[in-house]
Amino acid sequence: MGIIEKIKEIEAEMARTQKNKATEYHLGQLKAKIAKLRTQLLEPPKGSSGGGEGFEVTKFGHGRVALIGFPSVGKSTLLTMLTGTHSEAASYEFTTLTCIPGIIHYNDTKIQLLDLPGIIEGASEGKGRGRQVIAVAKSSDIVLMVLDASKSEGHRQILTKELEAVGLRLNKRPPQIYFKKKKTGGISFNSTLPLTHVDEKLCYQILHEYKIHNAEILFREDATVDDLIDVIEGNRKYMKCVYVYNKIDVIGIDDVDRLARQPNSVVISCNLKLNLDRLLARMWDEMGLVRVYTKPQGQQPDFGDPVVLSADRGGCTVEDFCNHIHRSLVKDVKYVLVWGISARHYPQHCGLSHNLRDEDVVQIVKKKEKEEGGRGRFKSHSNAPARISDREKKAPLKT
Numbered sequence: 001m002g003i004i005e006k007i008k009e010i011e012a013e014m015a016r017t018q019k020n021k022a023t024e025y026h027l028g029q030l031k032a033k034i035a036k037l038r039t040q041l042l043e044p045p046k047g048s049s050g051g052g053e054g055f056e057v058t059k060f061g062h063g064r065v066a067l068i069g070f071p072s073v074g075k076s077t078l079l080t081m082l083t084g085t086h087s088e089a090a091s092y093e094f095t096t097l098t099c100i101p102g103i104i105h106y107n108d109t110k111i112q113l114l115d116l117p118g119i120i121e122g123a124s125e126g127k128g129r130g131r132q133v134i135a136v137a138k139s140s141d142i143v144l145m146v147l148d149a150s151k152s153e154g155h156r157q158i159l160t161k162e163l164e165a166v167g168l169r170l171n172k173r174p175p176q177i178y179f180k181k182k183k184t185g186g187i188s189f190n191s192t193l194p195l196t197h198v199d200e201k202l203c204y205q206i207l208h209e210y211k212i213h214n215a216e217i218l219f220r221e222d223a224t225v226d227d228l229i230d231v232i233e234g235n236r237k238y239m240k241c242v243y244v245y246n247k248i249d250v251i252g253i254d255d256v257d258r259l260a261r262q263p264n265s266v267v268i269s270c271n272l273k274l275n276l277d278r279l280l281a282r283m284w285d286e287m288g289l290v291r292v293y294t295k296p297q298g299q300q301p302d303f304g305d306p307v308v309l310s311a312d313r314g315g316c317t318v319e320d321f322c323n324h325i326h327r328s329l330v331k332d333v334k335y336v337l338v339w340g341i342s343a344r345h346y347p348q349h350c351g352l353s354h355n356l357r358d359e360d361v362v363q364i365v366k367k368k369e370k371e372e373g374g375r376g377r378f379k380s381h382s383n384a385p386a387r388i389s390d391r392e393k394k395a396p397l398k399t
């Protein structure tokens with residue numbers, strides 16, 4: 001029996017089983033069995049390099065965004081609109097057959113947008129080109145789930161389920177469960193608060209299913225069985241997702257209003273070019289990129305070409321910033337001067353561990369170099385870049 005049939009069989013058994021206190025342990029075990037099988041399904045077949053032809057696109061720019069959706073919802077039209085790169089769009093399904101990259105220039109950063117073939121129910125089990133598409137989605141920083149506003153709202157759930165089946169968790173944070181395998185000592189089970197979904201026995205059973213007999217486990221929140229399985233599997237990817245409802249030109253205003261009020265959603269129309277700027281702004285916010293401008297000593301900051309950092313990719317500290325410029329820089333840095341949201345006063349003297357925020361300006365002071373203007377802390381105040389002070393008027397600094 002193939003893995004997919006095994007999964008189907010267990011799913012059928014779960015559907016047959018009534019949910020109550022007595023079957024709780026059995027259901028938990030079945031869930032763990034499915035999770036294990038799904039992980040097996042994801043492992044590339046022996047002897048292949050994984051991935052699929054035409055799908056490997058080189059990473060480019062400061063971040064990567066994947067367009068995921070059913071066929072004919074307007075993904076290719078959206079890529080053409082936002083990037084100017086032509087991607088064939090047509091009224092029949094499965095127009096796009098490979099991954100087509102485009103570049104969005106936004107806020108001095110370059111973002112790679114990927115148009116992908118439409119996926120359908122069953123994609124996680126390999127239907128259509130689902131597996132390859134989902135692999136690309138996993139390699140990106142955020143997902144834009146494109147939905148047809150005029151079609152069933154169930155599509156959003158179906159796609160979310162497909163992505164969950166392969167270990168993607170959309171708009172969720174990792175469960176607050178500490179888990180560590182040990183060599184000896186049995187299982188130590190603890191929680192910092194009363195648990196309503198999982199008890200010690202269920203936890204033991206699930207660990208047993210994974211053949212784990214020595215481990216330390218600490219629940220820091222009232223997590224579910226699924227959360228526990230996610231932590232044990234350890235290969236889940238937590239991603240931001242923006243739900244993009246396209247084609248609002250063909251539905252009534254009441255429906256548009258309702259869709260727009262759903263969490264993490266943006267409504268657009270490619271045909272009428274409606275709300276595309278809002279979509280870009282939303283996408284950019286979700287990516288959490290941090291632009292840092294360098295200021296050479298005694299000169300105006302270079303506002304043309306920021307160093308772009310990201311908390312998810314590499315971190316946002318002064319040290320990360322220095323490493324971005326040159327690997328050998330860190331050891332020469334005495335301290336840095338920072339202007340911007342992250343600074344308590346302008347300029348603030350900061351060390352390598354200081355966390356930078358978007359649109360900060362940084363001047364590096366090297367070990368043998370003298371600080372600008374001697375006792376620069378006070379004198380260089382007048383050098384504070386105009387752009388920062390403008391913004392500060394709008395959003396006064398909290399200290």
Ligand SMILES: Nc1nc2c(ncn2[C@@H]2O[C@H](COP(=O)(O)OP(=O)(O)OP(=O)(O)O)[C@@H](O)[C@H]2O)c(=O)[nH]1
Pocket residue numbers: 069070071072073074075076077078088089090091092093094095096097116117118119246247248249250268269270271272
């Ligand atoms: N009414 C309306 N139609 C749109 C809109 N955007 C795209 N379309 C139409 O939707 C159809 C499908 O568009 P595509 O861009 O090819 O869709 P896709 O998601 O790339 O489809 P696949 O590549 O097959 O997965 C085309 O006929 C487009 O003209 C819109 O905002 N409003």
Ligand SMILES: [Mg+2]
Pocket residue numbers: 075076077088089095096115116117118
């Ligand atoms: Mg397409």
